[in-house]
Amino acid sequence: MNQQELFEAEHYINKEILYKAPYNAYFALLYGNKAKNKKYRQKIYEVEQLSFVLKNLYYDWDNYISQGIFYRPNRRIVNLWSIGLCYVDLDTYKVKELQNIPTHAIIDLIFAYCELMNIPEPSLVIYSGNGIYLKWLFNKAVPKGALPRWNAVQKKLVELFKDFGADPQARDASRVLRIPGTTNTKTGLKVEIVIEKPDIRYDFEKFSRQILPLERPEKVIENAKIVLPPSSEKKPSAKPYKLRVRQSKKFSFTPAQLWWDRLQDIRTYVQMRWKGRVPEGYRDIVLFLSYIALGWIEPVNTLIYGLEFEQLIKEYGITMPRKEIFAYMSTAKKRLAQMVKDKKEGKGYDPTQHLYLYKTETIIEMLDIQPEYQQHLKTLISPDEHKRRKRERDRKNIREKRRREGVRPIEEYLKERKKNKELLRAEVKLLRAKGLTIKEIANELSISERYVYSLLKG
Template identity: 30%
Template sequence: MENIDCLKEAQYHAWFHHHDADGWITIAKKTKNGFRQYHYHPTELAHKLTKWIGEDVYFSQNTFYKPFRRLENIRQLRALYVDIDSHLFNFEPDWVLGKLDLEFFKTVLPEPNLIIFSGRGIVLIWFIEPVPHQALPLWQSIQNYFVEQLKELGGDTKAIDAARVFRIAGSVNSKNGEVVSAQYRHDYRYRLRDIQQEYLPELTPSPKKKGRKPKILQLHNIYRLHHSRLQDLIKLVELRNYDVQGYRELICFLYRYWSCCVLQDTAEALRHTLELNQEFVKPLPENEVVRATRSAEKAWEAKSDKKANEIARSKGYPGAGYNLRNSKIIDWLGITREEQEHLATIIDGVEKRRRNTEYQRTKRRKHGIQKREDYIKQQHDKTDDKLFKVKELLEQGLKQNEIAQILELSKGRISQLVKELKKV
């Protein structure tokens, strides 16, 4: 394929995927020194591709609100995907695709929008209606489900994070010289909730059902906790204007650990951690970050180790890995009461109670319930009205039990009101 044709193929692929996107799109090229990355807005992407097309060119499937390809910077989640490394099982890509068409699409999984033939395998891409990063826990749960269904065909469980890049059509896979191509099937965008309801209903179990939560729901909740803590850590760094001297090692350690939990990819977690460190006002030396946070990666690996979990439970822990209490994190990082007001999950009991009080107050306002002073005044007005009615009926010669029936009040309440009238 000539260079001009390769460029057109790449430009069309990028347009088909991102023509209505919002945010930064990452273009990456693999070099001897790792990935070389740049970030572009959708309107300039096609033009910039002229400088990139060639061997091992990738682009991000989702967009970022600032030019850093990290999970916490996600602006729009725009696609779901599964990278199938069919060559690991000696499956031909065409055979895998035929099996998917016959046995998976529209039954186990929805039909993908496009299929990338990456040179040694295939990547399935499902477009979704763009959603913000707050939908990441649901998005990740669906990602996990999709790749789990395709593990027997070579589905890569490490290539499922939201910051992932894949090869772009028209580029060349340097491992075998194959030109990457794309098969375009349809341009319909799925809704995450529709996919959930049709393929993962266990994410929303009936509240009437008791007992152990489904495994997918448990993973969904655990992922949401780790992701929220990761977001809180970044928020804390932002609140301190990236001047975190005295806390840099600990922040990098926690960031690397929670990134491993969320990304399920130790190499990506380390890359993200090193990139975050470079944003500090005074970054740590790279080798110091790697050394100081290495145990975070080992702890994450232990979480998936059966023996390590058994040993941890025998010692009274919930399991292997770091099961940190909020109070411990708050103490380690010196998080103030004011800072906690901006965080989602790393908060203490006082902040929880404050939020609950505010929530209940807002709820009362929403349902038209007045402030306490207004409520008391209103009750007095109601009592005065009843007193007037009782007085009027007594003057007509009615007895208390008759007045109770007319006003639909208890005899005891009428007796109280009569006593009030005698005091006036």
């Protein structure tokens, strides 16, 4: 399976949805060659150009391609459209116990570990010229709305494969990975697919439910052998994932999911009300809320956090000096820095201890979101809008229930009634043309004389 097939498969791009979108979809290509003093450059292409791009690569250079699809020509998470896989980047050469072990033996260890730990086996194993990529492909692309859930799965996968050298910095949806068939100029070795199982495709929700409850044992590798504590030798039972807020039918609804949806609502609101250019009176609060939202979705590091925020500043059409913007964000910035510091020191990543908490009603008031705009939003809605949507859902459920019970929809009934009335009118006029009286026509058709008059008049 080559990169072209990987990228165009249904799990990577859901074309039925993608090409009905009111905008194009994009992927990113990063290429360069340090050995030849060729600096790395990034180019953004439309997905339809993929075949041409892959045929014209410099295969003796370093070539990377984005794993996600973006709805703007910018490789930032805030512009994500969908992603069709989960992945882990294993720097096995950094693990002392694995440094003198052949790649194929390491891969055998990985699959044995997956079997023991009840981890779904990867669909693809790619040798990157130095390390190993593990990729789990999905039967349908994961939409941008499920990004917080996807992030949680990525974080857990990195934790599970920590002893195989999993790179904790390489787990975001905007990541680029090496393209099979190209060269790793650091080692001079080719990037190649070692194992491919094209029939293995996972449903993302089932996959996430299996991954998230798993716990990594204290010691995994010793002298290039898998060593698990006695309690971990059996496959762990897949306990239900404990949710922090509530559980929807499709995805777990966590604070990260809530703030990601709020960020999408803010961006939608800016486009609807101000055509993408935030006026002076609202700049500070829009930027402040967006800054907080990014903190809740846990960026990999502060550099990526800054790049994501910079993209939002441009999207909002704000041309203020950056010093002035970050001066207003100073308190929130300090809180974020402390949160990142606590994470590095092993104190965990808990946004509730550092980031601001706002009720939905407060945000609606701060942004002055009127009811006509709330109809197009997902989370920033008032109790009245919530009740209106509930009434619509209830009416829809009643209609569906009546249809299941065999009751015809009112539209079909009225349409058939109108058709029958026209046929009856034609028959009445025909009998009248034959010379029958009103009373005779009524008796002939078993209808009232008054109805005969109305049909003739109509």
